[in-house]
Amino acid sequence: MDNSVIVSDIGKCFGHGNHKVRALDGVSLQVKRGELFGLIGPDGAGKTTLFRIVASLMLPDCGHAEVEGFDTVAQYREIRKIIGYMPGRFSLYQDLSVEENLKFFATLFGSDIKKSYPGIQPIYRYLEPFKKRKAGKLSGGMKQKLALCCALIHDPKVLLLDEPTTGVDPVSRKEFWEMLGLLQDKGITVIASTPYMNEAMRCHRVCLLQNGKVVGCDSPENIRRAFPFKVLSVKSAEMFRLLEELRRYPGCHACYPFGAYHHFYCKQGSVQADTLQQFLENQGYTDIKIKESEPTIEDCFMDLMSQGGKDGN
Numbered sequence: 170m171d172n173s174v175i176v177s178d179i180g181k182c183f184g185h186g187n188h189k190v191r192a193l194d195g196v197s198l199q200v201k202r203g204e205l206f207g208l209i210g211p212d213g214a215g216k217t218t219l220f221r222i223v224a225s226l227m228l229p230d231c232g233h234a235e236v237e238g239f240d241t242v243a244q245y246r247e248i249r250k251i252i253g254y255m256p257g258r259f260s261l262y263q264d265l266s267v268e269e270n271l272k273f274f275a276t277l278f279g280s281d282i283k284k285s286y287p288g289i290q291p292i293y294r295y296l297e298p299f300k301k302r303k304a305g306k307l308s309g310g311m312k313q314k315l316a317l318c319c320a321l322i323h324d325p326k327v328l329l330l331d332e333p334t335t336g337v338d339p340v341s342r343k344e345f346w347e348m349l350g351l352l353q354d355k356g357i358t359v360i361a362s363t364p365y366m367n368e369a370m371r372c373h374r375v376c377l378l379q380n381g382k383v384v385g386c387d388s389p390e391n392i393r394r395a396f397p398f399k400v401l402s403v404k405s406a407e408m409f410r411l412l413e414e415l416r417r418y419p420g421c422h423a424c425y426p427f428g429a430y431h432h433f434y435c436k437q438g439s440v441q442a443d444t445l446q447q448f449l450e451n452q453g454y455t456d457i458k459i460k461e462s463e464p465t466i467e468d469c470f471m472d473l474m475s476q477g478g479k480d481g482n
């Protein structure tokens with residue numbers, strides 16, 4: 170068995186009648202053992218709902234999910250022994266110290282810090298100097314590390330991390346992902362959701378979720394390679410007017426603002442940079458700069474999401 174987590178055609182609705190929300194709509198995916206798997210999606214896409222179902226904390230309306238061969242409904246007791254779950258909002262006890270939080274979570278699983286130490290050491294060493302400090306007094310990055318240690322304390326086979334780095338400073342985010350890399354060496358399967366595209370790039374595979382549906386799932390490299398449009402990065406004075414202008418230009422598939430440039434996706438072979446430059450000059454634009462760019466993972470997701478939106482209508 171190569172797959173650690175299997176999700177088959179899961180559906181989940183909340184509410185009733187006119188207020189019904191379809192949080193998950195036929196979601197299927199497989200995560201291989203030892204894989205670092207990213208779950209990407211805008212607010213309300215269904216990421217947290219999917220984590221809860223895989224963690225056996227919520228029942229799906231239909232479909233089924235298994236973790237390491239255990240069914241999340243019928244065998245939830247087994248599941249809880251082998252998963253570590255770090256929910257989006259802190260699960261830590263703010264009034265307990267670092268050490269006390271770890272002890273508490275270890276006790277829950279019938280373990281103790283000493284026994285668990287080898288498993289958490291690569292991460293705990295960052296926290297050890299602050300072990301007497303209350304969790305509530307730690308920085309955001311340190312809290313995340315402590316939450317990760319607590320999720321690892323019972324030596325789980327599968328880690329479920331719901332937006333583990335949201336609201337954390339960039340240096341701590343980078344450190345956190347490096348730590349996840351260390352866990353890979355131990356063969357732990359990790360599923361992490363993130364709104365940050367540079368984090369998506371660190372995953373072996375990523376799944377893009379939108380309105381409760383999977384709109385793409387592959388390695389970041391394959392997703393980029395499959396992008397069907399030439400990308401032109403375009404800037405000038407009057408960026409807002411430029412965006413509207415580019416969107417009207419013949420041969421434009423779509424155009425989105427990306428930092429200092431707009432990314433212009435050209436329908437196959439139809440737009441040349443110098444022709445576009447000439448056109449923009451004729452329209453009175455100044456300080457024009459146009460360069461061809463490699464598609465980023467964000468370009469791919471923007472496009473996949475616009476297609477997903479069309480299917481949904």
Ligand SMILES: Nc1ncnc2c1ncn2[C@@H]1O[C@H](COP(=O)(O)OP(=O)(O)OP(=O)(O)O)[C@@H](O)[C@H]1O
Binds near residue numbers: 183191215216219
């Ligand atoms: N307990 C609940 N009761 C009612 N609606 C819910 C409940 N939980 C989630 N939803 C709705 O289901 C949809 C999916 O929510 P979910 O929290 O899974 O998305 P998410 O991708 O985690 O979003 P976010 O990025 O905001 O965390 C949303 O429309 C949400 O409002």
Ligand SMILES: [Mg+2]
Binds near residue numbers: 216217218257331
């Ligand atoms: Mg969520």
